[in-house]
Amino acid sequence: MTLAFTCKKCDTRNIYKISRVAYYQGIVICTCSGCQSRHLIADNKGLLDFPEFGRNIEDYMESQGESVQRLVLSNTGVSTQDSSTRLSPDDSGNES
Template sequence: SPSSSSSPLTTTSSQPRLSMTFTCTVEGCGERSTHQFTKRSYERGIVLVECPGCKNRHLIADHLGWFKFGTEEGKNPTIEDILRSKEEKVRRGSLGAGGVVEYYD
């Protein structure tokens, strides 16, 4: 049977994934949370994550041009680009064997 448009999309575990931790900037919230998404959606599609505190959705990546207001008309398609354009620091890291987290600029 055809799938319903309200059914969530699923991804296979073989797709590379990214993880992001951030602090919500909505006034009065300040919730810190971690979210995972596919590398492909971050680099080629759209990623929105929902804050567990205030339930606001935050734009993380838009390579399809749906949210022009948040990406300076598409000039800054990812959260990293958006933060750099505001001269804010972006920290990248990796999760290694044994749960070791390494950060680098």
């Protein structure tokens, strides 16, 4: 799975490929490519001492009132998980 986020410390956009198993069952920590800060993405084992975090970044962001957007990639394009927004290859604006 692919994770994209913007570091709040330095405003650098980060994109990482992470293991789905690690995200849902393990621990994931990503290092910002801009400022080298470490971002806790998932702690499903509860090994780190951050009880307010929850299991993953989605839980934490929602508890802080921030929005989380999950995208689904398919053969026909990209859409939001609830299919309310869709981008297909034909939407690129390029005329053939």
